[in-house]
Amino acid sequence: xxxxxxxxxxxxxxxxxxxxxxxxxxxxxxxxxxxxxxxxxxxxxxxxxxxxxxxxxxxxxxxxxxxxxxxxxxxxxxxxxxxxxxxxxxxxxxxxxxxxxx
Numbered sequence: 001x002x003x004x005x006x007x008x009x010x011x012x013x014x015x016x017x018x019x020x021x022x023x024x025x026x027x028x029x030x031x032x033x034x035x036x037x038x039x040x041x042x043x044x045x046x047x048x049x050x051x052x053x054x055x056x057x058x059x060x061x062x063x064x065x066x067x068x069x070x071x072x073x074x075x076x077x078x079x080x081x082x083x084x085x086x087x088x089x090x091x092x093x094x095x096x097x098x099x100x101x102x
Contacts (some may be wrong), residue, residue, distance in 0.1 A: 001056065002055050002057050003077040004052050004055060004065075004069075004077075005052045005074065005076075006049060006050055006073050009048050010048055011047050014059075014065050015043050015064075016043060016059070021042075021058055021061060023057055024058035054079070082099070
């Protein structure tokens with residue numbers, strides 16, 4: 001998950017093409033305007049100075065977004081992914097027991 005902040009004074013709009021974005025995401029996010037019709041790519045709109053939070057990391061695969069980050073037009077924040085921590089009993093059971101000295 002990432003957050004993107006628009007550092008410019010203008011609205012930023014990015015087309016999320018199926019070939020790049022949906023492939024990087026691992027599932028299709030295209031929309032169909034008519035039932036049973038051809039799916040159309042979605043887009044990402046970031047107002048001037050706004051931050052969009054909890055976005056999929058697959059957005060970084062879109063060239064225009066990567067270019068905007070590189071030029072400083074967008075600021076990126078990566079969320080940390082936390083692994084499931086061990087409980088106290090699991091931690092105690094996994095530690096080797098010390099021998100008592102006489």
